[in-house]
Amino acid sequence: MASRLYSPALRNVFKSLGVNWTVALKGRRSFSATPRWNLQTRDMNEEHLSSLRVNQCRLLEDIHYTCQWGTGERWGDAPTETGMSRLALSDSDRQARDWFVETTESLGCKTTIDSMGNIFAIRPGLKNDKAPTFAGSHLDTQPTGGRYDGILGVTAGVEMLRVLNDNWVETEYPVGVVNWTNEEGARFPKSMVSSGVWAGSISLEDAHNLREVHPGTATMASELARIGYLGKTPSSYKSIPMAAHFELHIEQGPLLEMANKKIGIVKGVNAYRWFTVRVQGRDAHTGTTDLKSRADALLTAAKLILHSHRLATANNALASTGILHLTPGSTNTVPGSVTFSLDIRAGKDETVDKMTQLIERDFPAIASGSNILNSQEGCTPSLPLSVSITQDFNSAAINFHDTCISCVKEAAASVLGLEKVDALTREMVSGAGHDSVYASKRCPTSMIFIPSREGISHNPREFSTEEDCALGAQVLTQSVVRFDRLRAEGKI
Template sequence: MSLPASRFTAALRIASRRYPAQRGAPTPRPHLGREHVRCFSGSPRWQIRTKEMNDDLMKDLKVNQARLMEDIHYTCQWGTGERWGEKPTETGMARLALSDADKAARDWFVEATEALGCKVTVDAMGNIFAVRPGLRNDKPPTFVGSHLDTQPSGGRYDGILGVTAGVEMLRVFADNWTETEYPVGLVNWTNEEGARFPMSMVASGVWAGSIPIEAAHSLREVHPGTETMKSELQRIGYLGSTPASYESMPMAAHFELHIEQGPLLEMANKKIGVVTGVQAYKWLTVKVKGRDTHTGTTDLKSRADALLTASKMILHSHRLATANCALASTGILNLKPGSTNTVPGEVTFSLDIRAPKDETVDKMKDSILRDFPKIAAGEDVEGSNHGCTSGLSLEVEIVEDFDSPATNFHADCITAVRQSAKSILGPNQSMEMTSGAGHDSVYASKRCPTSMIFVPCREGVSHNPREFCKEQDCASGAQVLLQSVVRFDRMRDERRVSWKQEPYTL
């Protein structure tokens, strides 16, 4: 005889207990009377299966907001950055990938997930996979994930929220004796930011088969540039023996919670962004070669000023972006010889170009390849000279370092997020959107169904010590993440067939 939802919900609440540190015999649950007993076909009576949950019962799996925030701020002791306020938590983060601080955060991740009964695997890129068994362990886990590394002057939420929310999800499952039909996993991806080793999302890219592991292992740190990814993985003890491959660590799906890193949710007064895809972008390195000369004895017309020419190129890239409804940014600029009274003879700078469509980014690159050599030759390209004396001709080299095509996420994962947001927050608190930033979900989506969940951050500020997300918004995002996984797990059980779209299989 089935119970009314209200009575079973009450029983579930009464029965909630924490798992012991390691899986073993459960703590005896209180006697609820025969009328409250439910018989599960594949698990002990003291557990509840996700397939048994309707929408009301799913709402009883509640994220502990205080515990989630405690984890966020506790882990931020490793790599604490610039202070911007008076409160203990009002600091930024400077936890670069594979640093000693990153190792400490990784050690916490391993300890926390193993204590929840997860099997932890580290692959050859240092990606850490923690898997909680389900009832059917012959199929890949449904994963959530993000990253623990930060920018040199980053904040407390970018990446960190997605990982700590995954730990909280595992704890909520344990608290409520929840048994998933399929295994559930949490992954910490290595060097997502690309700040120390200049290739963003590199480890998920290797996992997806899009980046050769030899190229990733040989990446040298930006500064001082002596260590490689492989040498640092070895040094901190996270060069795993498992191959970094979707074949060795397959995923049934990948859900990622992240701050928006932009102002749209805040402007629209929405609490959840249902992310349908990620815009395209390319990273270029531009090298301008001129001639070192004395600043006091060389007149303007006789100079080959590499810095002046580079500045014209950077300004022109902004004009191109404006004309094409795209984005262009320079974040790294190095010059030689670096003396006050010497005209710079060589300048190297980065150029990041982005747009929602691949065609727009390709058009931007074509324009850059056409116009930058003209600017180096002293030609006036759409007012690039601005009345400046052109001086001598220079040389320019342009190399494409990284290409991330536009990504469209999977309809099943998007639906799970959309339904979860509506169930938890109501019909008018979410909006569908495209991510302007790249994330590990870009590469995950190449090998499994994927979607993302955005929560608002104050004024859209990110990659900045003042990056901030309200505690309630962090918890709401974690709640949507948890429920999305439950919905996807139920969907897998209901279908038990392959997706029509290759290569995804249940």
């Protein structure tokens, strides 16, 4: 281990902290008890790596402190037992962003805001001529979301910065934390839109013109400008390149908890495809129209939703409807028209393709009266209805980068102990989309999952234990440092 007392990079960190360098060296600033004074990743051995300890209390304090902005529905008695409702680019999102900028700058980072409001906080390295290695996620939430989805990944990134500072770690190249805008797609209806723009997969214009779902007056561009986060730096991997992107996230599913695992080593992301299905029948009076004279769009939609579930069961896929609108919407009028969303997912692209084919074949047939998979059993034959199916979004299965996956595996082994790592980790595929999907198109990427209680997410009751959050943050920190060490060693 080399000790470099006068690292220019660390000096920059301290300078931006407002810390007198000489005073700092004299040890008056209360960093952690770690005795090292300038540890370079290139010199770190396994012992050094495992000594980078996350401060669990401090991490949880950051999580809950930032959840004062956009606090959601209460589900328990404890102060932190509420959900979150922090829609992207709302006033509460602005407050969380301000905290992120102030905090990372106070930790020695330089922050850059791009034209999608993505915030990149970069901590200088020994050499600054190459792209930083990033940890990243998002601070926005679903309207009835929880305290962990996205928020954990960003606050764990901040905790990583604190741990690096505490331990006087100097990375070979810069490391950073990124807060991506509107990952949820809840307010502006395109998930991961801002990492998508950064990756060049979505045009800036399309993204800027996205209109909020309710009440529909503002666009992303107008809200970015309103809250002061319309940055001048073009949102692009060309302007702000990344050496790698690591994302810590709650699993949002039940698998880790059910198997008593602590860390999910995420090797990729499920393929998924979103559709809008429109069923066109005919409005009719509920009291005067006998069953056979109806073209009941809601009854047909019920058959189609049930059918999509049966197809998913038969094909080892997922099928879900989260939105349904009907017209005209009166107790005594049979709905003439129903529109619903359909979300199809599977581990393989071929399975999603097959589900798509089956749906496109079966839905119109069922609407016109065919008894596919007994869908008409016990029903009165009615007038035929028409169905149109529009594909809104397609995300092919993603395979993450082997080097990143290895870093996470090794970090998990270090954090959990070699003897326990197999029992406590699980390789898995993410069922949800994440900003890492777009990041992976432009840089080596992987993800780390921790258990979600009962698999509940997008719900105020979403919960992960403090220990699991800290474990995840520790694996994240080590993964970033390990990746930087590989770079320092010229191995990547």
